[in-house]
Amino acid sequence: MSVPAEPYVTADGRQIGDVLMEMRNITLRFGGVEAIKDISFDIREGEIRAIIGPNGAGKSSMLNVISGFYHPQEGEVWYKGAPRPSMKPYEVARMGVGRTFQNIALFEGMTVLDNVMTGRLTHMKASLWEQAIWWGKAEREEVFNREQVEKIIDFLEIQAIRKTPVGRLPYGLKKRVELARALAAEPSLLLLDEPMAGMNVEEKEDMSRFILDVNDEFGTTIALIEHDMGVVMDLSDRVVVMDYGKKIGDGTPDEVRSNQDVIDAYLGVPHE
Numbered sequence: 001m002s003v004p005a006e007p008y009v010t011a012d013g014r015q016i017g018d019v020l021m022e023m024r025n026i027t028l029r030f031g032g033v034e035a036i037k038d039i040s041f042d043i044r045e046g047e048i049r050a051i052i053g054p055n056g057a058g059k060s061s062m063l064n065v066i067s068g069f070y071h072p073q074e075g076e077v078w079y080k081g082a083p084r085p086s087m088k089p090y091e092v093a094r095m096g097v098g099r100t101f102q103n104i105a106l107f108e109g110m111t112v113l114d115n116v117m118t119g120r121l122t123h124m125k126a127s128l129w130e131q132a133i134w135w136g137k138a139e140r141e142e143v144f145n146r147e148q149v150e151k152i153i154d155f156l157e158i159q160a161i162r163k164t165p166v167g168r169l170p171y172g173l174k175k176r177v178e179l180a181r182a183l184a185a186e187p188s189l190l191l192l193d194e195p196m197a198g199m200n201v202e203e204k205e206d207m208s209r210f211i212l213d214v215n216d217e218f219g220t221t222i223a224l225i226e227h228d229m230g231v232v233m234d235l236s237d238r239v240v241v242m243d244y245g246k247k248i249g250d251g252t253p254d255e256v257r258s259n260q261d262v263i264d265a266y267l268g269v270p271h272e
C-alpha cells in the first residue's frame with residue numbers, strides 16, 4: 001500500500017502532513033564523479049524518511065545537499081513550498097534543519113553539557129558586547145538556553161554524564177550526545193547520517209526508541225541514513241533507495257522490500 005497524497009494518520013497514530021522538503025532533479029558532481037544523478041523525492045511533515053543504498057551510493061552527499069554543505073550543479077531544493085536559494089550550512093540550520101554526522105563531530109575535550117550547549121548557538125541573539133558584560137538580554141538568553149538544554153539532556157537520559165568530557169565516553173553514548181546537540185537547536189527537520197552505525201543490538205534499540213520519541217514528542221520530521229534493514233523497516237514511513245547516484249526505489253518499507261531493482265542492488269546482497 002502506498003501512502004495517500006493528502007495528510008494522513010499512520011497505523012500507530014502519528015500525523016503525517018504536507019510536503020516539507022522537496023528535492024527536484026538534483027545532480028551533484030565532484031569533478032568527473034556524479035555522486036547524485038537527477039534525483040527527485042520529497043519529505044513530508046512528521047514523517048520518518050529513510051535513505052538506503054550500498055556504500056558510495058550518494059546517501060551522505062544527499063544529506064549534505066539538504067543541509068547546505070554541498071551545492072548541486074543542477075536541480076532545486078524546495079522548503080516549505082518555495083525554492084530555497086543557495087545557502088550556507090548555518091543559514092540552513094537557522095531555517096530549522098538540524099543534523100548529525102556519519103563520523104561523530106563533537107568537541108572531545110568539552111563536557112557533554114557544553115557540547116549540547118553549542119547546539120543552541122543558532123538561537124543566540126545577544127551581541128558579543130551584551131554577552132561580555134552578562135547583562136539583561138544576554139543573561140535571560142543564557143538562562144533560557146540552559147533550561148532548554150537540560151530538558152534535552154533529561155529526554156535522552158544522559159543526566160549522569162552531563163559533566164563528563166565527551167572524549168571519555170563509549171561510542172554509543174557519543175552518538176546520543178550528538179543527537180542531543182542537534183535537538184538542542186529545536187530543528188523542524190532532523191537529518192541523521194547512520195545514527196546506529198557501529199552500535200550493538202541494545203544500543204540500536206535505545207537509539208531507535210529515542211528517534212521515535214523525538215518524532216512523537218517534538219513532532220520533528222526525520223530523514224535518516226541507515227544500513228540495518230531491520231531498523232529501517234521498523235522505523236520509517238517511506239524509504240528512498242539509491243545506487244550509484246541514482247534513485248532506484250521509493251515507497252513504503254513493503255514497497256521497496258518487494259522492488260526487484262532494490263533486491264538486486266542492495267537487499268539481496270550482504271552489506272554493512
Ligand SMILES: Nc1ncnc2c1ncn2[C@@H]1O[C@H](COP(=O)(O)OP(=O)(O)OP(=O)(O)O)[C@@H](O)[C@H]1O
Pocket residue numbers: 030033034035053054055056057058059060061062102
Ligand atoms: N567531498 C567529496 N569530494 C569528492 N568526491 C566525493 C565527496 N563526497 C563524496 N564523494 C564521492 O561521491 C560518491 C558518493 O559518496 P557518499 O559519501 O555520498 O556515499 P554514501 O552512500 O554515503 O556511502 P557510505 O554508505 O559508504 O557512507 C562516492 O563516489 C564518493 O567518493
Ligand SMILES: [Mg+2]
Pocket residue numbers: 059060061102
Ligand atoms: Mg555515507
